[in-house]
Amino acid sequence: MARSSSYPPELRCRAVRMVAEVLGDYPNESAALRAVAQKLGIGSAEPLRHWGRQDQVDFGQRPGTTMEESAQIKAMKKEIAELKRASEILKAAASFFAAELDRPHLSS
Template sequence: MATKLGVAEESVRRWRRKVQVDAGERPGTTSSEHAENRKLKREVAELPRANEILKSAAALFAAKFDGPAAKRSPASVCVAIGACLTNAQLR
């Protein structure tokens, strides 16, 4: 069979084992489980980067609002949070 396909016999054996695992006839990690594991590993690898971004954002936000309230004008608070309410909206 392998010679007809022009591939090594070991390749055919691996393909057969993979089909058997996917069909549940043989123990092992199925193709879909393998794909899910790869996806999850990529996501886990991204988590430290996301955490660093969040830490930086939290530090920046905290620095913006640290210190006495007198230092902060209502306009600077509005700019920092990205929105302002008028006096009429507060009532």
């Protein structure tokens, strides 16, 4: 799973739109990406390239995992981890109580 971006979502959306708008003004996509990155003060064109690819995935223009699907997967993994912890606690409690029932008790 990729790390979260230090750039705000609004900047990412704006950058993707800008690249799409100026693409025809440059000889290739890389040149357009570099120009927009420079205009927006982004150190490299690679984040813009990634945002554009993710945008295409999110809109069904390219195969891959959408941002929504990634968020769902992350939430499910967290829930599974919590369920595993709860299950371990319940197993330990069941073992404890089973041992208590098997132990002979002194009657008063």
